[in-house]
Amino acid sequence: MGAPTVRLRRLAAELRQLRKLAELTREQVNEQTGINVATLYRIETARVRPQARTLTSLLDVYRVAEPKRSELRTLLKQSATRGWLHTFPSDLPERYASYIEFESEAREVLNYECLFIPGLLQTERYARAAISGGDPGLAREEVENRVEARMRRQAALTKAEPLRLWAIMDEAAVRRVVGGHEVMREQLDHLLRIAELPTVQVQMVPFDAGAHPGMTGSFVVMTFGEAAGPDIVYVDSQAGDLFLEEEADIARYNLVFTHLRAGALSPSASASLIAAVAEDLRPG
Template sequence: MAGSNPDRGRTVSTVLGRRLGGELLRMREARDLRQSHAADALTASVAKVAKIERGLVPIRDPDIRALCHLYGETDADTVDRLLALAKADRERRKASGWWNQYPGLESMVEYVALEDIASSLRTWQLAIVPGLLQTADYARALAVGNGSWEDPDEIEPFVEARMARQVRLTGDRQLELWAVVHESALRQLVGGRQVMREQLGHLLDKARQPNVKLQVVPYLAGAHPGMTSAFTIVSFADPGALDVVHMDTTSSTLWLESDNDADRHAQLFDRISRLGLAQRSSVRLIDGILKEL
């Protein structure tokens, strides 16, 4: 019976799986080896090696070590990074996922699943308050204003799902969140004055949490390197050791999975954050905007 297959649902391309597979593929090609050589080292089929390199299946630690040995990779930090990546991917695949009960999350399933196992997030937002810091009324107003929902009844489950994500900021496995937000996102009257008053007050409360760092890039910062797009860097180990970048466009979700992409966006985030106010000054600015409302 199909339901008896323990691997059911695991043979699927994942963000972390693709990143791991891409690194192993690069290492193999650098040694001018074929997939058959890797298959021999794993006592597996060429088809399995192809699935590994395409991020379609999880990979065990002994197989990681065997491939590193075959490819002549002796740097302990590199091997440890690949092992951490493989572990994170396995955790992602086996997670039952509370998010599966919310049909409105289809386009965000991969992101929410990764957020659930991440150790830290760095997010830059131009136009909206980051999802992990939104109130229910603010999230609802965003959904209504988006105007793309075919069934309005789906909005409330979407809002509930967004609130469920925020457990990561207060639960047993507290996520480290560094959010840099442009001042324009705080002044946009999403949902009206009362909704924004509650939202800004919520930001002030969240900024008091030790695991939340909040900065505001003020209008006075002028032109800055983050003007073209918002993005989130999702980390699964020490910062920079294992990162992927998530971006939303008007028509799709974009994942940037290479080391070069992660490094480039980490540097971009650092430049933007240096233009932001310090947290204490950011809190004063938010409080000032709140009082204006």
């Protein structure tokens, strides 16, 4: 099926909750509807999109009345609508594809990065150097596919209703010279320009801030409109990518981001730090 849309994810969560409220196991739902237990599991985890008649059967068993019934039918129709990724000519890793689908429908992204410039703020040359350097085993074609996808993602910042981005970086992210001095200087200049957008906030956590809660790793919190469902936390690590949806996890990462925001330099002071680092990279 490919990466789930945000609305399919919300529909799955709604159906899980309705079954629990009805105090039914998947086996009991199977007995009353004939829907295979494995199929029901896949529906409830957004791995498949239910057919309209399947949804109707589930709503009947769960005794769902209007207007909730119509709301979920509408959600099913909307769940088939995909973003630009479905026309992307090359395959991307499943988790990355899911991330892109979620990001394309998010209203706001809170992004903390330890070592890299956030993907939404990267230049093409920096992205190419970061992707190839971060995963030396990638073939050149795979690197270029990911660079292209990263560049297309950035349209979210300038669309009619732009994505709101709050990016916080450790100072290491701008100090580490990725791709050489020229590429890094170009990247920092770009970062300063894009930080001037009214919907983009950029803050730096300086080295002299000492230990801080972001030192355990980078993460992203994505928030959506009411119609698209609850927030998602995305954590990227060497052990694998994780999507966290439990309220406790979301609250924990929001709290970490709040602490980072309070301990970081102001946006204007952050811009001064970035400009100073860029100046050090200029020849002569």
